[in-house]
Each structure stands twice: as C-alpha cells, then as structure tokens.
Amino acid sequence: MTNNSEPTRPHPTSPPGQPAPAETATRAPGPAAPADGAQPPQGPPAPDDESRTGGASGNPNPAEGRPPATDTHPNPHPPTGLQAHLVVDRPGFRLDVTLTAAPGDVLALLGPNGAGKTTALRALAGLTPLTDGHLRLDGTALEHTAPEARPVGVVFQDYLLFPHLSALDNVAFGPRCRGASKAEARAAAAAWLERMGLTPHAAAKPRRLSGGQAQRVALARALATRPRLLLLDEPLAALDARTRLEVRAQLRRHLAEFEAVSVLVTHDPLDAMVLADRLVVVEHGRVVQEGTPADIARHPRTDYIAQLVGLNLYRGQAAGHTVRLDAGPAITTTEKLSGPVFVAFPPSAVTLFRDRPSGASARNLWRCEVAGLETHGDQIRADLTGELPLAADLTTVAAAELDLHPGAPVWATVKATQTHAYPA
Numbered sequence: 001m002t003n004n005s006e007p008t009r010p011h012p013t014s015p016p017g018q019p020a021p022a023e024t025a026t027r028a029p030g031p032a033a034p035a036d037g038a039q040p041p042q043g044p045p046a047p048d049d050e051s052r053t054g055g056a057s058g059n060p061n062p063a064e065g066r067p068p069a070t071d072t073h074p075n076p077h078p079p080t081g082l083q084a085h086l087v088v089d090r091p092g093f094r095l096d097v098t099l100t101a102a103p104g105d106v107l108a109l110l111g112p113n114g115a116g117k118t119t120a121l122r123a124l125a126g127l128t129p130l131t132d133g134h135l136r137l138d139g140t141a142l143e144h145t146a147p148e149a150r151p152v153g154v155v156f157q158d159y160l161l162f163p164h165l166s167a168l169d170n171v172a173f174g175p176r177c178r179g180a181s182k183a184e185a186r187a188a189a190a191a192w193l194e195r196m197g198l199t200p201h202a203a204a205k206p207r208r209l210s211g212g213q214a215q216r217v218a219l220a221r222a223l224a225t226r227p228r229l230l231l232l233d234e235p236l237a238a239l240d241a242r243t244r245l246e247v248r249a250q251l252r253r254h255l256a257e258f259e260a261v262s263v264l265v266t267h268d269p270l271d272a273m274v275l276a277d278r279l280v281v282v283e284h285g286r287v288v289q290e291g292t293p294a295d296i297a298r299h300p301r302t303d304y305i306a307q308l309v310g311l312n313l314y315r316g317q318a319a320g321h322t323v324r325l326d327a328g329p330a331i332t333t334t335e336k337l338s339g340p341v342f343v344a345f346p347p348s349a350v351t352l353f354r355d356r357p358s359g360a361s362a363r364n365l366w367r368c369e370v371a372g373l374e375t376h377g378d379q380i381r382a383d384l385t386g387e388l389p390l391a392a393d394l395t396t397v398a399a400a401e402l403d404l405h406p407g408a409p410v411w412a413t414v415k416a417t418q419t420h421a422y423p424a
C-alpha cells in the first residue's frame, strides 16, 4: 500500500476516464465490505483478451484512432452522437446490436441475465474488443481507440473509487490524467463536487462515504473528464431501497443536464423508465424491442418485456374483433384488426369466480386452475394455468373469499374493453 495521494498517469489497461493509480481501485464501503474497510485487491476492469481486436477491418493490430478503410471520404458534416454496431463473438454467445443516440439522449439497455447488456457496455468502453461492426462518436470512429483514449466516462455498479484518495482527488484524477495541472484539476473537481452537493465530503476517503455519496463521487469523476459518452453499469444496484429512491432522483437530474450521450445498463424496469428517454431491450444478444418507456410498456413484444411491465401477453391471428391465439382460445378485443397481432391486458383486468358466472357472456371467459399465489404490493397475484395461462391480481379479501389455493379451479373473465390488441 502506498500513501501517495498524487494521482499517477494513465494506466494502459484502465477503463476510459478512469486511469489506474499505483494502488488498486476498490468499491466504497457497502454491505459486502469488511468492517475495517480493507478490500481485496481489485483493479479496474482490464480489456478482455478473449477475442481478437481489429474490428470490421479484421486488422489484428490497428493503429490507434485510425479510421477504418470504409471512411476514406469523411463526411464534411459528420453526425453527432452515437452510432454503434457492436458485434462480439464468444463460444456459445454472439452479441449483435445496433445503438444510435443523439447528444443529450439517455438510453437504457434492459434485458434478462446473460442477454449481453454488460458486454455491449464494455464494448462501448473498449474493454471488450469488437469482433465486427463499428463505433462512432460525434462522427469519429473509435473501435480501434484504446479505452483510456476514448472520450468515454464509466460509472460502475460498485463505484471503483480509489480508496487511498479523497473524494476530491478521485474526481481530480481524470482531468489530471488528461493534462490539467494539479491546481486546475482540483478546481474542476471541487466544482463537480459542489454540483453534486458533496463539498462537505471533499476530503473524505471512499470508506467514509455512504453508498449514495460514493455513487455521486463516481459520477462526478466520470463527468469531470467531460466525456462524449457516459456509461453507467447498474448505477443504483448497490444501494439500499431508500437511498436508491433519492439517488435515482438525483441521477435523473444529472443525466438530464448532461449534454452528450448516456447509456445505462439496468435490470430494474423502474430505473430504466425513470432515467432513460429510450429503452433498448436486449435478449440473447439481440435488440428485441426499442422505444420510449411508454411505448414499450404499452406494446410489449416479448414475454420478458410483458412480465417486466406486468402485462399478460399473447400472440394470435386477428379477424375483426376476435383474436384466435396461436396457442389457446380466442380473445375478443375492442380493436378491429386482421392478421398477426399481440393482445395484452393487465392482471388487474382479470376477474375470478369459483363457479361459472351465470348470465356472463361467454366472451373472454376461461376455465383455469390456480398454479401459485404470491403477494404483489397490497394485492395477491394468482398465476393461473388451463385454457389460457394468465396472471390475475385481486385483493387479499377477495382471495380469501374465493378460498384460492394452488390447485383450486377458477373461472377467469376479462372485458374486451380492458384488452389491447396491436399488430405483431
């Protein structure tokens, strides 16, 4: 360990905007940190050596920053923002996603475990080499640029603050490594800390900071290098529920003020909906849907997204107001469509009966069986199998009155007006 508080020069394997000092970087104290604040050695992630570098040109040793062969006639008005086609091949996994964003946009990459979100983020940072594709930021090709030379700032889930540096010196580190004098870098850092409401903590070492404060120092450190692309990897995941609420609101404000492109990876649909202008849903290494949070919530196109936004989702063939499901019965809808469609409705739209409701129209009435019950906020969510597998929400009182238990037979109905059909 060294007591050297003077930031050192960029390390060749450091992530963008976060050159490694002589000592290893580590997370701020969190639930997993030992009581004495001692940390296992854990440097910032180094570029993967899992596949060749060289990008689309296939050149294994490209000159840093050299534009690919296809860019021999540069556009006099290069587009601003991010244009990326990221292809990463691994045994048993291929990432192939296209991401575009204008300056000021906040994109959220959302998807199940193993979908490729982190791989995409690391590819943008230059920590995972592209097998193919391209990456342009404000018109400049970056796929052959070393991570630390990219105008990219990264905020990792566990902050990766330098433990032996104060909050101020952690933030000053980036500008210092980019050529600012010590005084300039410290002045810039002080301004960023003030903007983040952290001036009283400027002298504190990371282990004296709360999770929320450490997260803001990490954000200040990333922003202090004035990146053209800000990457956030599960930025709120290490925080407890209350801190998360507060930090989410602050992060939203900072991202709204940030003039360049931000890309964040999250598992949490709420983080994505609150923080991002546009969601990009990745499954099995591919973009399966993208759009505004409202679009995606209203028109989910995969089971994963439907579950995420809490809707029952089916696919079928529409003929007028009837949709014959690919697997299952027909659903009556208010929309009049034809051809392949999705039909969605929320679990709260489902009404359950133990006996077949007399006088009820036969439309949208299905015989089901309770497969499972779980508490969902102040409601009970019933998972039903049978003619139509679906989720239904009901009050605890209603669940008790219906004597619901796994295996109980039930009738489920949904009004056509509560369903929503849209072309597949």
Ligand SMILES: Nc1ncnc2c1ncn2[C@@H]1O[C@H](COP(=O)(O)OP(=O)(O)OP(=O)(O)O)[C@@H](O)[C@H]1O
Binding pocket: 048, 050, 090, 093, 111, 112, 113, 114, 115, 116, 117, 118, 119, 120, 267
């Ligand atoms: N360094 C690596 N070497 C080899 N395979 C990897 C490596 N990192 C991830 N993978 C694999 O690549 C695929 C994509 O993983 P990735 O971590 O990008 O997904 P993710 O969407 O971020 O998942 P999670 O939400 O669980 O973090 C998975 O099959 C994963 O097992």
